[in-house]
Amino acid sequence: MAQNGEIKPVKAPSLNLPASSNTCEVSLINTTCDMTLPTISLIGPTIKGHEDLNLPTYAFYVQNKRLNKRVLFDLGTRKDWWNLPPGVVSAILSKGVSGLRIEKDVSDILKEGGVDLNTIDAVVWSHFHWDHIGNIQLFPKSVDIVVGSPFKKSFLPGYPTGKDSPFWEADFEGRNIQEIEFDDSLKIGKFRAHDYFGDGSFYLLDVPGHAPGHISALVRTTPDTFVFLGGDVCHYPGAYRPSEYIPMPETIPTETKLDKRLPMPCPCSLFTACHPDQEHSRTTPFYRVSTDPDSWYTDAVEAQKSVDKLIEFDGDENVFVAIGHDPSLQDVCDFFPKGTLNDWKQKGWKSSTHWGFVNELPIDGKPGRPPLVVGLLKDGKPYSG
Numbered sequence: 001m002a003q004n005g006e007i008k009p010v011k012a013p014s015l016n017l018p019a020s021s022n023t024c025e026v027s028l029i030n031t032t033c034d035m036t037l038p039t040i041s042l043i044g045p046t047i048k049g050h051e052d053l054n055l056p057t058y059a060f061y062v063q064n065k066r067l068n069k070r071v072l073f074d075l076g077t078r079k080d081w082w083n084l085p086p087g088v089v090s091a092i093l094s095k096g097v098s099g100l101r102i103e104k105d106v107s108d109i110l111k112e113g114g115v116d117l118n119t120i121d122a123v124v125w126s127h128f129h130w131d132h133i134g135n136i137q138l139f140p141k142s143v144d145i146v147v148g149s150p151f152k153k154s155f156l157p158g159y160p161t162g163k164d165s166p167f168w169e170a171d172f173e174g175r176n177i178q179e180i181e182f183d184d185s186l187k188i189g190k191f192r193a194h195d196y197f198g199d200g201s202f203y204l205l206d207v208p209g210h211a212p213g214h215i216s217a218l219v220r221t222t223p224d225t226f227v228f229l230g231g232d233v234c235h236y237p238g239a240y241r242p243s244e245y246i247p248m249p250e251t252i253p254t255e256t257k258l259d260k261r262l263p264m265p266c267p268c269s270l271f272t273a274c275h276p277d278q279e280h281s282r283t284t285p286f287y288r289v290s291t292d293p294d295s296w297y298t299d300a301v302e303a304q305k306s307v308d309k310l311i312e313f314d315g316d317e318n319v320f321v322a323i324g325h326d327p328s329l330q331d332v333c334d335f336f337p338k339g340t341l342n343d344w345k346q347k348g349w350k351s352s353t354h355w356g357f358v359n360e361l362p363i364d365g366k367p368g369r370p371p372l373v374v375g376l377l378k379d380g381k382p383y384s385g
């Protein structure tokens, strides 16, 4: 039985957000790394007509102006991806990445936006994957690397001494690595948390499953509003939406940026028709973390638990969720160097981005949007080794 009529939302549980009046300014960076991957390598079960997953890639520039500290959260992919350590390049080639194009390194995007790289204190890596670590060698040695445990044990020393390491040995030479050890003394929602600046403005969260030591972050954008920097907690908003906290309305809200091919008003039944759970198609996500043996997930069971915890944040009206690869942010938000995410609530970006992911969903088995990128590109031309 399909769900009909408007559905009353269940109240999301309290996240137990600690009080503070200290905030950070957070800017959303389009890293210019666009990818198309087989959907099944990240989420499942497969929905006919959505075999390709489109993934723009974001980084975040976080400034604590009171303490005069600046950090980055993730770096996208290095522009010359073919110069990643050989094991990483062969994984890109063998795991079915069907489209990859990078126009700029994040270090260049920052410089063009007027940021002196010497003023950056640290780069937080959500995890070790190539589409998040950028090219750290383009940053001064004074820039620390911040990671979740067990990063060092898993990936150091870098290649070639560590023959399976996804990093170059030179990435770490002369550079301080801060590995965060989480404990149970602070929890936000159901995630273990670490108050990075010690003033309540920026928390790192222990978000296990996708990769060893995977972390997300929570930035306080006003005393009572936050942006959740998800990294790869999951890869598509349809893996945490809809939920019982924000059921899918019968008609997609008009503030949603819908593609021109879609009717206005746009009934949600166009999309829920492809939902694998017809009985709960408006209150459970379309997808779960992929359990495919070739997926990019280290521990799919643990990763799904992390996504379930994320759903509580997404259901809170004071939290704007920004995962590392959400295409709908591109249609709505301001990107570095223009503006910040801080006034997201005032600008209504939570509601205007919330259902944007339906643009990617198939209708009657036909793809929503074409692939973002076709082929692995090197300097704009097909990569040939």
Ligand SMILES: [Zn+2]
Pocket (backbone or CB within 6 Å): 129, 131, 132, 231, 232, 324, 325
């Ligand atoms: Zn990623």
